[in-house]
Amino acid sequence: MQGGTVLDKAQSDAGMAKLGATQFEGALLDLIEPWLGDSALTVIACGMVGARQGWVEAPYGAIPTTPVADGLVQAPAIDPRLNVWVIPGLKQTAPADVMRGEETQIAGFLALNDGWDGVICLPGTHTKWAHVSAGEVVSFQTFMTGEQFALLTENSVLKHSIGTGWDDAAFKDALNDTMSRPERLAAYLFNLRARDLLEGFDADSARARLSGLLLGAELSAARPFWLGQNVAIIGDDTLARAYAMALDAQGVPALVADAARMTLAGLQAAYRTTKDS
Template sequence: MDWIAVDWGTSTLRAWGMSADGTVLWSEDSDTGMGGLAPEQFEPALLDLIGPHTSADTAIDVIACGMVGARQGWVEAAYTPVPCEPLGAGLTLAPTRDPRLTFRIIGGLSQAEPADVMRGEETQIAGFQALNPQFDGVVCLPGTHTKWCHVSAGEVVSFQTCMTGDIFAALSANTILRHSVTGEGWDDDAFAAAVGDAVSRPEKLAARLFSLRAQGLLDGLEPGTARASLSGQLIGSELAATRPYWLGQAIAIVGAGKLCQLYATALETLGASATIADGDGMSLKGLAAARTKLAKATS
């Protein structure tokens, strides 16, 4: 093992043991996300996870991305304003007590107008660029807070964040729609129709959402159909808002497979095609790129 790659989000911690040639030797994960830790708890939480793979007399370098570098994380890793390379923020050294451990965090990116920030997605973009160095277009990173990033000449030029995932979770769990969208059912046709409706008339979103509840009461709308319609309405509204980013552009979607496919399907209904890349794989590639950049800087 040459170093350890870490992706530390709000709710999860993932680590990979890496050889010098980039081979993954082992992987571990836990639900010890940064959201539940005080600053002094980060190092013990990490050692609990990776301890079985380390030795008492061998120093190890760790490079991390994600919310571990937030203001409420282990140590704040500063934002770098765009336009810049996705790894332009460099690495921030976190304080450690164990002399075997050197922990560095990749910084995030910021945008002044309109105000926006990202932390963690920059590493996935760097990973995608490592595999597609000539890519010029838009990288979409679906999730709780979906990012649309204009990438050109190896730099992130601008980006826009949409809270679509947060809104879906809040509506389906904390509003009257929770009675209409329970379960894991799905309806592809309802999703596609909702995307088209939302893109054509995004200003009607609030009214259409309540209609899902009414259709359930009056017409027996199935929960799976209602769930797909809710998702389609929200993603369609997002696509309407981000049209200047993706219209006429090469599009790459980076993230979890099921969610990426939803976005790809939504774009297909609007006549746009996209390339899908695995989010975990791109995170690892991006962390490896940061490791290589560090090695060159210190050699």
């Protein structure tokens, strides 16, 4: 980065799940070796690299707090060309909850939308709903909706009935079902399999209906977060569109923000804290 400009980028799938405690520096060097010179390059990292099993543990900051809290943790890099800082995650004690990585996207959104108050939804494997006010995260809640979707489509009896496509109408119908009767979710889920066996229910429609059922249950539980609030969504295009569609069906317009742009803006905000300290 040079200011807000991306000069180059690199990526790999060598994340925490694939690396031992002493392998993080090597994985980073494999990616950025061509960018290194004689002097130390500052690297700002977020996400599971700061977990207990990551490169270095960056203890959670307790809410209420700014999303990129004070106290970035320096990683123990051996190569003198690296100056690596890890952003802490956030924690909530009652009810117990944690986040790592999403705080950086929230910081980026707030940096680009000065004075914005409301609720930020961050869809993903573990979707976060975060209430922000006066530049601070004041509460949040996590839903395992994305992981449930993956488990059901890959490891349950539903894997035989779920396609790869989409059907907006099926998604909205299912959303309405669980928004109205969330206690019937388990029955609605098996109904997908039964309809396939007895009616030959379209597999792409079944996928959209499964997504709608799970998201409807989530929205029902998360109602205190989004009802009557300004809402922003930070996520990839497909997930963000589904959440925006679901909220729109409840009469809640949502501002959709690009996840990559928010992440970069959050990393910039964290970088500035290293310059100010």
